[in-house]
Amino acid sequence: MEELTGTILRGESYEPVRGRLVVEDGRIEAVEETATESTDIVLPAFVNAHTHVGDSVAKEAAVGLSLDEAVAPPESVKHRRLAAADRSDLVAAMRRTLRLMRRTGTVTCLDFRENGTDGASALREAAAPLAVDPFIFGSDDPSVLDVADGYGASGANDAEFADQRAACERRGVPFAIHAGEPDATDIHPALDLDPDLLVHMVHAEAEHLERVAAGSVPIAVCPRANAVLGVGDPPIRELLDHTTVALGTDNVMLNGPSMFREMADAANRFDVTAREVLRMATAAGAEIAGLDCGVIAPGRRAALVVLDGDSDNLADSVDPVRAVVRRATALDIKRVVV
Structure with missing residues (x-):
């Protein structure tokens, strides 16, 4: 089992949720709201x-x-x-x-x-x-x-x-x-x-x-x-x-x-x-x-990108979705989870 924390862009609406994402056997097991100090941004690959x-x-x-x-x-x-x-x-x-x-x-x-x-x-x-x-x-x-x-x-x-x-x-x-x-x-x-x-x-x-x-x-x-x-x-x-x-x-x-x-x-x-x-x-x-990815939701394949939300580029962004779409670059990637 693996746990990712930070701001998670959940579901088909990409709702920013502060919390954790649990991955088990290559699939998303849970997305939970919880207190976290992580500044990471987790989005679908x-x-x-x-x-x-x-x-x-x-x-x-x-x-x-x-x-x-x-x-x-x-x-x-x-x-x-x-x-x-x-x-x-x-x-x-x-x-x-x-x-x-x-x-x-x-x-x-x-x-x-x-x-x-x-x-x-x-x-x-x-x-x-x-x-x-x-x-x-x-x-x-x-x-x-x-x-x-x-x-x-x-x-x-x-x-x-x-x-x-x-x-x-x-x-x-x-x-x-x-x-x-x-x-x-x-x-x-x-x-x-x-x-x-x-x-x-x-x-x-x-x-x-x-x-x-x-x-x-x-x-x-x-x-x-x-x-x-x-x-x-x-x-x-x-x-x-x-x-x-x-x-x-x-x-x-x-x-x-x-x-x-x-x-x-x-x-x-x-x-x-x-x-x-x-x-x-x-x-x-x-x-x-017909691929089982593109959305962060329980049961879906864990194909994810983890960005450093505290990078010099992304720090202090007030809207994580806009930051991902308009501002983020490959330099902000911490890891790709597949």
Whole structure:
């Protein structure tokens, strides 16, 4: 049994509770209000809802390029670099990124992994020795589902994905697809595939949001990456008003996979509350992937981040939730409990 004390951000409302959290056999046994002198802040570990960890072999390679030049298959900088990468170098680079995620409080990422079965297997290999377990959305042929956890489509304007969608349905695994990143033309075709997750939705309009709400389709947004590529800002307030919205960092070659940076950017630039942003960075991604984390409550998996509330950065903060979302950095982490 292990006991954590301090200010605990409890439940789906992230209510700050002064007290203790008891962990036994990897699960949260109890959250109790009690007197404590600890200044620690305990929050759920992060779930990064959209990544491309394979891009770890090409950091900064696409900054300053257009969306098509940077990432569009098959001739973009991204795909040329991936094709040229030696497998051992690719695995090593992805392992470094996953290790960084772990150190900065992320316990899993919902990763779109290129290069079919070989690509998904390489990511499994990269993650094997680490305490980070990526949820892999595979690519190419439906046979990738023998290795991956679901299928991740590049976009409805890029190719036909009916076979892959049907394969996901047969196996009972999620089908995800990029939509509405460069413009709105691929959103309705993406929705026609009955996806389990939409990514980006920068150019979502009222008619799209009505369909999203009717189908309860969750959305992963990546505002920092959208800004780097110059495609616009997702309408996060409107998306939240219609469905579950999760936060991701997108391509590693464009941004580091820091959920602290992503939360601060979202909180400072969009019409959202700190609690909404924290939920986007934790519980929302966990729900999308069917993971038992993202919320501090008895019976849930103990995937937690412990911050030093008395650090030079966080000391004297009057609102712990806002402090976590807007101010905290990796330097404030005392430990990650998984």
